[in-house]
Amino acid sequence: MRNNIEDVAKRAGVSIATVSRTFKHPDLVAAKTRNKVMDAANELDFSISRSASVFQAGRTYRIALLINDRSSTWFNAHMYEGLDSVFHPAGYDITFSHIVTSDTRRAFFENLPIRRNVDAVVVASFDISRQEASRLHSMGIPIVGINAMPQDAFSLSISIDDEKAMHLMTRHLIAMGHRDIVFIAFPSKPENVGTLRFSANERSKGFQRACEERGIDPSVILIPDDENIVDNALTRLFDRDHMPTAICCQQDSLAVPLVTRLQQFGYRIPEDISVTGFDDLDSARQIGLTTVHQDPTQMGAAIAQRTLDLLDKKPVNPSHETLDTQIVFRHSTAPVKDVTTS
Incomplete structure (x- = not known):
């Protein structure tokens, strides 16, 4: 015959409610009482199944x-x-x-x-x-x-507030005299093609708003979110007539490797080009990236x-x-x- 919760309560010398609470919320039961209940349950080879807990609690x-x-x-x-x-x-x-x-x-x-x-x-x-x-x-x-x-x-x-955060970051660059600023991001597609809208896509709105407030023509580079993001970004940057004085990246996972590659090509960061990110990854801290923390x-x-x-x-x-x-x-x-x- 299989032992039940009443048997465990009797063996441990506690109430049925205490046995139930020991299994479902052990942190609410005193250690001495919890040990008595668990010892009794082990002796009787008893366990409260998840389904029983669900049935009792309605969860x-x-x-x-x-x-x-x-x-x-x-x-x-x-x-x-x-x-x-x-x-x-x-x-x-x-x-x-x-x-x-x-x-x-x-x-x-x-x-x-x-x-x-x-x-x-x-x-x-x-x-x-x-x-x-x-x-x-x-x-x-x-x-x-x-x-x-x-x-x-x-x-x-x-x-x-992704839009507000990128608006502030762009204002920071503008306050330092930058007018030739490029925003590099992943594209967002219309909802009618079955795609999702992401909070990160709101960041481009903040960038464009800050530029427009100061009469700056916003420059946005959209690249596919794949394994070639840095190569795609560099290709688009080198296709311009000149390099910008500042680059604002949608996220650190793009900004960090981009900084490394730009330095490999001889660009000094930040003397030649300022670069910012978004997220505050560990790698961003390691390379000294100015970024938005979350x-x-x-x-x-x-x-x-x-x-x-x-x-x-x-x-x-x-x-x-x-x-x-x-x-x-x-x-x-x-x-x-x-x-x-x-």
């Missing part, structure tokens, strides 16, 4: 994380670290769903209410439609955004805690947070050498 203890890129990318890896640091101790697993196009995103939101196999959905860095979000809202499944759009479609969200680990941990509070019916404040922009000023930027001829 799956599973979080869906929707990403577009590889989980090993800088942002996704650090964001996951932050999410897991909060969800894992609370007994939750995180499952990845790779969303490539708006069609695969739509299919996810259509099928999830049928399966009802997660307690919350986290969307990272791309857009959703309000109609898709309403499917989950109607079922009481929180949908949470990290640098995702539009903010008001989510139950909870945390983000940086902390996906902290963002993931913060939104995970708010998600747990929401699931536990606790008040969540703020439900939507836009973090302040922080530029890290290092030595890849400098005043233009001759403002009168730039």
Whole structure:
């Protein structure tokens, strides 16, 4: 005959509720009591199955994380670290769903209410439609955004203001006398071709707005996001009549290798060309890149805690947070050498 939770409680000399709490929330049980329960469970070869916990609590203890890129990318890896640091101790697993196009995103939101196999959905860095979000809202499944759009479609969200951040970075270059500035970015495609909108694409708006405010004709180079990004960027730069005095990159993963390659070709950074990035990778700090700082680990941990509070019916404040922009000023930027001829 198989032993049950009542047998464990009797053997340990505690209540059934204490046994249940020991398995589901061990951090809430005193160490001495926890050890008694676990010893009794081991002696009786007993375990509380996940399905039993789900049945009792009405939860799956599973979080869906929707990403577009590889989980090993800088942002996704650090964001996951932050999410897991909060969800894992609370007994939750995180499952990845790779969303490539708006069609695969739509299919996810259509099928999830049928399966009802997660307690919350986290969307990272791309857009959703309000109609898709309403499917989950109607079922009481929180949908949470990290640098995702539009903010008001989510139950909870945390983000940086990509447009504002790049606007400030461009103003920094302009304040140092730069007028011949090139922005290098990955293209965004119209929604009607089935592509997703990404928060990083908002950065080009900030660049163009800052240039237009000072009467500067914005110069934008769009390159494919593939393994040849630096070669593509250099080819486009060398195709110009002259090199710019400053280069503003959409992200550090482009800016860092670009700085290295430009130096190999004899360009001095920042004496000949100022270069900026966005994200603040470890490699950006190593080469002294001026960049915009964001902390996906902290963002993931913060939104995970708010998600747990929401699931536990606790008040969540703020439900939507836009973090302040922080530029890290290092030595890849400098005043233009001759403002009168730039």
